[in-house]
Amino acid sequence: MRKSYVFALALRAAVYAGPAEAVAPTNVTKVSRVTGATPAGESLPNPNQTHTNYEVMGTDLGIMWDKGGGEIFILFGDTFGNGWCGNGGCGGGWRSNVLARSSDRTLTDGLSFSTMIQDSSRHAKELLYSKKINFDEITVIPTAGVTVGSRHYIHYMSVNNWGDPGKWYTNYAGIAYSDDNGQNWIKHPSARWQNTSTWTNNFQVGAFVKNGGFVYMYATPNGRFGNVYLARVPENALLNINDYRYWDGNGWSSSQAVAVPVTMGGAGELSVAYNTYFGRFLMTYLNENRQAVVMRDAPTPAGPWSGEKVLASGTQHPGLYNAFIHPWATSGTDLYFVMSQWTPYNTFLMRATLTSDTFGDNLLSEPGFETQAATAVMAPWYVQGSGGIDRNLGTARTGQDAGYVRASSGWNALRQSVAVQPYTDYTLRGWVRTSANNTAGYFGARGVNNGPIVGETPFGASTGYTQLTVSFNSGPHSVLEVYSGMWADNGDTWVQLDDVSLTRGTNVGRVHPGDGPVQLRREPQRRAVRGTLGYQRHLDAGGRFQPDPELRGRPTR
Structure with missing residues (x-):
């Protein structure tokens, strides 16, 4: 490990001082x-x-x-x-x-x-x-x-x-x-x-x-x-x-x-x-x-x-x-x-x-969609495509409200930007419920402005609320966008989202050899038409980056 990395690790450890309540x-x-x-x-x-x-x-x-x-x-x-x-x-x-x-x-x-x-x-x-x-x-x-x-x-x-x-x-x-x-x-x-x-x-x-x-x-x-x-x-x-x-x-x-x-x-x-x-x-x-x-x-x-x-x-x-x-x-x-x-x-x-705080050290605002009013500008969650908030319909996981997207075509998602510390581990959790015809839902985190995906999990149909968990390293990013959305490929399709959390790990500012995080993603901008492939890469036994073959065929968004 080079001296510059040793100094960086020492500095980042000094900044982090254990969680308080x-x-x-x-x-x-x-x-x-x-x-x-x-x-x-x-x-x-x-x-x-x-x-x-x-x-x-x-x-x-x-x-x-x-x-x-x-x-x-x-x-x-x-x-x-x-x-x-x-x-x-x-x-x-x-x-x-x-x-x-x-x-x-x-x-x-x-x-x-x-x-x-x-x-x-x-x-x-x-x-x-x-x-x-x-x-x-x-x-x-x-x-x-x-x-x-x-x-x-x-x-x-x-x-x-x-x-x-x-x-x-x-x-x-x-x-x-x-x-x-x-x-x-x-x-x-x-x-x-x-x-x-x-x-x-x-x-x-x-x-x-x-x-x-x-x-x-x-x-x-x-x-x-x-x-x-x-x-x-x-x-x-x-x-x-x-x-x-x-x-x-x-x-x-x-x-x-x-x-x-x-x-x-x-x-x-x-x-x-x-x-x-x-x-x-x-x-x-x-x-x-x-x-x-x-x-x-x-x-x-x-x-x-x-x-x-x-x-x-x-x-x-x-x-x-x-x-x-x-x-x-x-x-x-x-x-x-x-x-x-x-x-x-x-x-x-x-x-x-x-x-x-019953939500603990949650870095996301409005995790349960309970206090976001019907203001002229939707915040802090924003909709890409078609969606909003289901208010007091009896379909929230907890409380009265949940976020949703619903459409008959294209990519539709709920998004929120959050400040993060570079080269640090995070865990994203949330609960989703979908229409029976959903086949292409995704929950994860990526760079802003359609930046690279740093962590994601797909999900299909779920008529009852199912918890999703995504662990990722922030890499060089100081701001990330968390999202939950779906491709509406099968006619009228919807996804509800509730009780979302993002928590930071303890490896604050970890720098990996090669000036980058262990996981990198090379992915183009979101497209209205599916089919362009993006590949996650990992370090092989020799320290070289290789594409993950199981991710081939997954659409970008």
Whole structure:
């Protein structure tokens, strides 16, 4: 084994630190109003009365972190005072960002401020200046905060313009700092991640968490529809852009270009914290496609991150977004977070109870199809061909719902993309039920965009639910697509899928001789017409790759 492989194995072993107990949120309730005036008919506590005390009538976000000295900071976005339109972010008294302090440790009755940073009596101060010129710099929005020693840091984004709902375009992301307890802030001139001309830089909206002498920065592209990426920097080097190292799937690189996702798709307004009670990192954000605030959890900063678990839905809380975790609610089963609602464009303290996750360390979202609503965009499962969700038809394996595909021709499948660690073993399990005429069903995992199949099992007719299991090595992939589907060759054919799981093995980042995994697949793109053959290869006794003869004749998809 070459020295480079020895080093790679040592690095990957250091990243993996054994599983901790996976968790799920339950009993989510709204505790109190944090900002704004109490409208007629609302019975929530409103301890801060920000509309009269600080001329904060409408605002959003509510990013929280421990600032030291027995207080936390609470950071808000676009804020409106006298002249606020009363519905969303608009009107007079506009400040791009404002900041509160709190020493309140009794959250059961609400979140009380000690004060807000002010520029005049009863008027919350704008911390970070913005030009307020559309298609130049319309605003400067904070996305995260952290304190190291006596210096406080804000991660922010310079917004060029607002687009369609959930979409916006940033000039750059940057870091500002304060050395006077948050009264004044300086935007550092070089601690910035410049966006590209096509708005595709992956480090524009951030979240911070401190761990082991590092500050970990989770980030997405501008807007709410990107994947989550990860970087880290020594605590004392936050302003040194060249000291950041980016997660490349198996280790840390100085090149931002090699960063790969740690979670897939649809993440807006991130928050990350470490829960000492469960020994899990928690990640919360809005998934716009699911119209829900969701949570993931993981044993290490790099993952593996669980699938999404719904914290709050837009059905119950119309116009909801973000879920910023309270830093003093991370040592027990109660999770407190601040959530925004577009109407009435204000913030609320929420509470959830964390319990053991019955699905365990499952990396897939919506494994039982139980909470995916009939939204305009189907997520996190997507249909290729014809299919959807059977809701409350009495045909699910567990719960009320199951996924399905049904067609009379062609390839039809349910698919979900998931971030994985390269050269690592995984096990995929799921339960399928089919029409009596199904003869060409397939369950497995492959590279995205019709990439190579890394593991698969065929299945035929099964009038009752049958469990399928596929074990595979991820090979060079950092993202894979799991799927279950069928070729409809015999007229009207259907497949139902339920209770799907993907779990990681213990051989994290295993590299095989020859710079590749033991199993490779050479396979063309999926075709509408069957007949093109793909062959799996294996190592023979002499270490040479050979085709598996038993796979000849199997169609590609």
